[in-house]
Amino acid sequence: MATTFAALIYRPDQIPDRALAQGFAVALGGWDVAAPRLFVAPLPGVPGFSAAFYASGEPAGAAGDELDHLADLFEDELSPPVAVLDAAAELGHPEAKVFALVFSEEVVHDDGWRFEASGYLRYFVREGEEGLEAGVQTPDRSDLLEIDVDLPEGATEQEERDATDRAIRPHRGSTFLAAELGAPVLGALMGALFAPERRVDVRLVEPGPASIEAETRRLNRVLRREDGRGAPAAPPPIGGVAPPAAYEAFARTYDWTDPADPQDLYRELAIGAVEGTLRFFREDELRALAREPGWEAAAGRELYPIAKLSGSALGGAPAQRTTIALGADGEQLWVVRDGASAAPAGPTFGELLRYLSLGWSRRSDAEEDFIGALMLRARLRSLAG
Structure with missing residues (x-):
């Protein structure tokens, strides 16, 4: 069976799993x-x-369809290696360097990259519209040439394969990476x-109480607030639903306080189906909501408000009372x-908190990419729901 894959090659001491997960999630923000x-x-x-091998999770189809997706993704201006480097720099590794290879045996496609903070270098060979072609690319240079394969008259299939391999070998991305890595x-x-050895889930923000606590501290820092000021002793159960550990x-x-x-209002939000002005419930508001018979249906779905x-100040008040609720998994948000x-609201709980902190920050280019990915991913989820 022919093999097709896209892989990132890296040093684990420079690229932790969180950088991999975040970088790929940012690059995939607008991909369905x-x-x-x-x-x-x-x-x-x-x-x-x-090596980290990327899989889209799509049902198995024609190899060409998968290769087209991999090639388009890694050729994008905000490709996974670029976003992974941004994430690594955020986590304290600005010196990180990564390599990438998009490869297929189904057709001739061997595309190798080296990425670092100063730029990138790419060598590739592939089947173009006019036949085999090879290229070298940097941020300032792009060279493309057609590859001629010299074949003796009456050459056998094996002789043709051997001649093709000799012609393309110097141009292969894998040949370039072999020289780089020795x-x-x-x-x-x-x-x-x-x-x-293991699987890494692609996520913009990790779920779970530890991650939510870290995101809340980030938001407090951005707003110049104090951690835990005025915190309730314990959030109450609402409609018989206990607060998820992430909410606690x-x-x-x-x-x-x-x-x-x-007032503690977050105005003009626009992420997925969360549009307008948001205010986190205080304890007295939660207890009042618990007494309303209309909340029984939401409680039956184990949703916690x-x-x-x-x-929005621009669009007027919604006709219905709208509540943001957290699912029993402590991750998914519901409108x-x-x-x-x-x-589905679109963002996860952690993604909403990161969106709030980025929305009130002076953002770097990498953070602009991150908030853009948050909004794109949330929009896709809310539409799918």
Whole structure:
């Protein structure tokens, strides 16, 4: 069976799993893929390096369709290696360097890259519209040439394959990467591809109480607030639904009584179906909501209310009472209208908190990419729901 893959080659001491997960998630922000994930393994014969193989999660189809997706994704201006480097720099590794290979045996496609903060270098060979072509590319240079294969008259299929291999070998991305890393990279990648060590889920923000606490502290820093000021002793159950552990982490960390902003309103939000002005519920508001019979339907779905959403100052108030609720998994957010109908909000709880902190920050180019990915991903989820 012909093999097609896209792999990132990196040093784990420079690129932690969080940088991989975040970088690929940012690059995939506007791509409608089912369940993107990475499979990671040490790279045999290349000490100190690992490989992360990307899988879109789409149903298996024609190899050409998968290759088209991989080629388009890695050729994008905000490609996974670029976004992974941005994430690594954010995590304290601005010196990081990554390599990438998009490869297929189904057709001739061997595309190798080296990425670092100063730029990139790319060598590739592929089947173009007019036949085999090879190229070299940097941010300031792009050279493309057609490859002629000299064949003797009456050459056999094997002789044709051998002649083609000799003609393209100097131009292969895998040949370039072998020289860069001082080892035969393609064979090592083939070995690692079929012996993955672990899976890394592609996420913009990790779920779970520890991540939510970290995101809440980030938001407090951006707003110049104090962690845990005015925090309730314990969030109450609402409609028989206990608060998810992620919400408990938020509640004990958030600044509930900032004297500089007693209204505590987040205005003009626009992420997925969360549009308008948001205010996190205080304890008395939660208890009042619990007494309303209209909330029974939402409670039956094990939803826990965390915030109310009112109309934008530009668009007016919504006709229905709108609540943002957290699912039992502590990750998924829902928009609940009049306590009954519920639809996916789009962002996860952690993504909403990061969106809020970025929205009130002076953003770097990498952070602009991140908030753009947050909004694109949330929009796709809300439409799919």
